[in-house]
Amino acid sequence: MLTQVQSLPFDKEDLTKFAEQRKEPKWFTEKRLEALALAEKLALPEPEKTRITDWNFTNFNYDTTATSVQTLEELPEQLQKLLGKNEKAGNVLVVRNSRPVYCSLSQELRDKGVIFTDLATAIKEHSDLVQKYYFQVTPMNQHKLTALHAALVNGGAFLYVPRNVTVTVPVQSIYYQDAPSSGLVAHTIIAAEENSQVTYVENYLAAPSVGEGTANLLSEVTVGANARVQFGAVDHFTKDIVTYVNRHAKVARDGNLQWALGQMNDGNTLSENATLLEGDGAACDTKAVSIGSGAQKQNFDNYIRHIGKATVSRLLVRGAQKDAANSIFNARTKIERGASQADGEQTQRVLMLSDEARGDANPILLIDEYDVIAGHAASVGRVDPDQLYYLMSRGIPKEKAEKLIVEGFLKPVVDLLPIEGVRVQLAALIEGKVG
Amino acid sequence: MTVPELKIKDLHVSVEGKSIVKGFDLTIKGGEIHALMGPNGTGKSTVASAIMGHPKYQVTGGSALLEGANLLDMAVDERARAGMFLAMQYPSEVSGVTNAEFLRTAINGRRGEGNEIPLMKFLKTLDKKMDMLEMDQKFAERYVNEGFSGGEKKRNEILQLMMLEPKFAILDEIDSGLDIDALKWVAKGVNSMRSENFGCLIITHYQRLLNYIKPDVVHVMMNGRIVKTGGPELALQLEAEGYDGMKAELGIKDDETVEA
Ligand SMILES: Nc1ncnc2c1ncn2[C@@H]1O[C@H](COP(=O)(O)OP(=O)(O)O)[C@@H](O)[C@H]1O
Numbered sequence: 001m002l003t004q005v006q007s008l009p010f011d012k013e014d015l016t017k018f019a020e021q022r023k024e025p026k027w028f029t030e031k032r033l034e035a036l037a038l039a040e041k042l043a044l045p046e047p048e049k050t051r052i053t054d055w056n057f058t059n060f061n062y063d064t065t066a067t068s069v070q071t072l073e074e075l076p077e078q079l080q081k082l083l084g085k086n087e088k089a090g091n092v093l094v095v096r097n098s099r100p101v102y103c104s105l106s107q108e109l110r111d112k113g114v115i116f117t118d119l120a121t122a123i124k125e126h127s128d129l130v131q132k133y134y135f136q137v138t139p140m141n142q143h144k145l146t147a148l149h150a151a152l153v154n155g156g157a158f159l160y161v162p163r164n165v166t167v168t169v170p171v172q173s174i175y176y177q178d179a180p181s182s183g184l185v186a187h188t189i190i191a192a193e194e195n196s197q198v199t200y201v202e203n204y205l206a207a208p209s210v211g212e213g214t215a216n217l218l219s220e221v222t223v224g225a226n227a228r229v230q231f232g233a234v235d236h237f238t239k240d241i242v243t244y245v246n247r248h249a250k251v252a253r254d255g256n257l258q259w260a261l262g263q264m265n266d267g268n269t270l271s272e273n274a275t276l277l278e279g280d281g282a283a284c285d286t287k288a289v290s291i292g293s294g295a296q297k298q299n300f301d302n303y304i305r306h307i308g309k310a311t312v313s314r315l316l317v318r319g320a321q322k323d324a325a326n327s328i329f330n331a332r333t334k335i336e337r338g339a340s341q342a343d344g345e346q347t348q349r350v351l352m353l354s355d356e357a358r359g360d361a362n363p364i365l366l367i368d369e370y371d372v373i374a375g376h377a378a379s380v381g382r383v384d385p386d387q388l389y390y391l392m393s394r395g396i397p398k399e400k401a402e403k404l405i406v407e408g409f410l411k412p413v414v415d416l417l418p419i420e421g422v423r424v425q426l427a428a429l430i431e432g433k434v435g
Numbered sequence: 436m437t438v439p440e441l442k443i444k445d446l447h448v449s450v451e452g453k454s455i456v457k458g459f460d461l462t463i464k465g466g467e468i469h470a471l472m473g474p475n476g477t478g479k480s481t482v483a484s485a486i487m488g489h490p491k492y493q494v495t496g497g498s499a500l501l502e503g504a505n506l507l508d509m510a511v512d513e514r515a516r517a518g519m520f521l522a523m524q525y526p527s528e529v530s531g532v533t534n535a536e537f538l539r540t541a542i543n544g545r546r547g548e549g550n551e552i553p554l555m556k557f558l559k560t561l562d563k564k565m566d567m568l569e570m571d572q573k574f575a576e577r578y579v580n581e582g583f584s585g586g587e588k589k590r591n592e593i594l595q596l597m598m599l600e601p602k603f604a605i606l607d608e609i610d611s612g613l614d615i616d617a618l619k620w621v622a623k624g625v626n627s628m629r630s631e632n633f634g635c636l637i638i639t640h641y642q643r644l645l646n647y648i649k650p651d652v653v654h655v656m657m658n659g660r661i662v663k664t665g666g667p668e669l670a671l672q673l674e675a676e677g678y679d680g681m682k683a684e685l686g687i688k689d690d691e692t693v694e695a
Pocket residue numbers: 450451455473474475476477478479480481482491693694695
């Protein structure tokens with residue numbers, strides 16, 4: 001393929017100035033500039049069956065501002081509602097227009113050596129530690145979008161849990177965009193050291209005032225040996241925000257990672273979720289639900305790579321498509337040579353509510369080892385007209401009946417989500433999005 | 436208050452271009468229970484589906500009026516809210532939706548926004564009706580008809596009937612697949628509905644159910660229309676002579692466009 005140098009709407013000078021204002025350490029600015037050069041020459045990813053070449057990944061205001069608040073009560077009500085009652089107890093980061101406006105971590109966790117702060121603060125106060133994890137799970141040069149991310153990163157979170165520390169209360173980040181034409185480029189690092197435990201939940205939402213905007217989100221999760229991480233996310237950007245979201249993890253020996261993802265954006269979305277089961281006995285469980293509506297186009301790629309022996313993966317994805325929404329669901333389970341006794345299982349189900357909706361579920365198993373168990377199931381179907389008739393024959397209007405069917409379709413996954421806060425939020429969002 | 440009336444006149448129904456129901460007439464008033472009997476494939480379920488508005492069934496002629504309003508002009512849910520109920524021969528399963536949630540949504544759909552049934556009242560009523568049908572309370576929290584046995588599905592249809600309290604109900608082979616105990620519970624449920632404001636059409640093959648739910652009128656349907664109407668004794672006569680006997684008596688030939 002030809003390497004094309006595309007001019008980007010920002011250059012080295014812009015980024016240097018941006019970095020200086022933010023008083024970043026030198027290594028971080030150098031990464032930006034290195035990434036800028038990559039972004040200029042790397043191609044966009046080519047997700048199967050979804051054309052993203054005309055999606056706006058580059059033109060947005062990345063240098064937005066926001067004012068800090070002293071207490072959570074000062075935040076817009078919409079945000080307060082997202083805070084779980086446990087999370088409210090202490091460990092919350094609130095980011096508005098990519099700027100941290102509130103951050104708290106309980107004294108107890110601080111005393112145990114837990115670090116939880118926005119990324120800008122983290123690179124100043126814990127520069128070496130951040131450097132140790134930054135772009136270590138996801139390669140910066142994966143494609144143009146990862147490079148753009150590194151060049152423009154303007155927000156994010158850093159969560160570090162030392163060895164043998166168990167964090168019992170969920171840690172939560174909320175990202176809220178309301179500046180016109182703004183873009184959020186948020187980088188999240190979760191590092192759970194050996195034998196630690198933590199639950200992290202991130203929320204993304206936007207106000208209509210953003211209009212056309214962009215989100216380029218990248219989360220890197222490192223699960224140490226025998227550590228347990230639950231990672232929950234609820235994405236809910238407005239319909240004119242283009243989202244690229246990359247959630248990437250690696251799991252060491254006997255580590256355990258659970259993804260609980262509510263992918264409820266109203267705009268075009270490209271999602272890459274990848275887990276590397278590196279250590280022997282590492283395990284990963286992915287549960288994701290989504291609803292497509294309007295003329296939305298979405299592409300969800302879920303990738304699990306078994307490297308260690310006796311690694312286990314489970315993947316359960318359900319998506320409902322309304323209106324003229326079009327979503328592609330890829331699930332790829334790769335079992336490398338040497339990953340003997342690996343056990344990978346994936347199930348994807350897509351339900352379409354209208355004749356114009358399109359959905360596609362592609363199960364892919366790539367197996368280079370003999371002594372393994374691997375299974376997949378995928379189905380794409382339309383709402384059963386008899387089911388709809390049955391519900392309506394009891395006096396339930398068509399829209400309400402469809403809503404029941406979609407909620408029922410997603411419920412088996414929602415009910416199994418391991419994080420209560422995510423379950424509750426999602427139930428409300430599903431209700432809103434299908435209604 | 437006037438007694439409700441369901442008036443079906445000269446109804447013609449086709450399925451996939453094939454004419455199945457050919458001139459069906461029936462009037463039921465509140466307080467009456469009618470039985471509709473007839474051999475397999477004669478169009479009984481087709482009548483029921485057409486009255487309820489199943490999209491596969493095209494009404495090609497005739498009318499169906501509920502208290503003077505034309506049911507055939509209404510969407511399925513509107514017919515239900517107007518007061519119609521159909522206990523289906525083959526009820527659908529709805530995964531992920533509990534019976535209780537389903538019933539509450541249906542009841543509130545009828546009552547309208549701002550007039551929702553209080554949760555406690557709903558639960559108490561549900562409890563009571565389930566008891567009457569000898570249904571285990573756990574069925575309230577199970578997904579609609581999912582994994583239910585044939586008999587459990589039928590009882591669930593009657594539970595919905597009792598909870599929704601329609602003006603008219605059509606029970607399509609509610610007795611098939613029921614053992615004698617379940618048959619008695621179902622009959623008890625239906626009998627508990629009897630009132631001036633409730634009329635019922637029981638579609639059945641067998642006379643057995645009619646021992647427990649006494650019909651006022653019995654109709655025999657063959658080849659897409661009612662061929663004979665009488666009192667409860669007609670059901671006994673059918674039981675004794677069989678449908679072939681009645682065909683011979685009425686001089687009806689098998690119609691090749693209708694098959695069993
Ligand atoms: N959904 C359908 N699709 C195709 N044919 C149908 C359908 N429903 C009924 N029929 C046909 O219509 C005729 C009458 O069927 P039905 O009304 O079910 O009879 P009954 O209930 O009296 O046994 C049969 O020939 C049957 O095959």
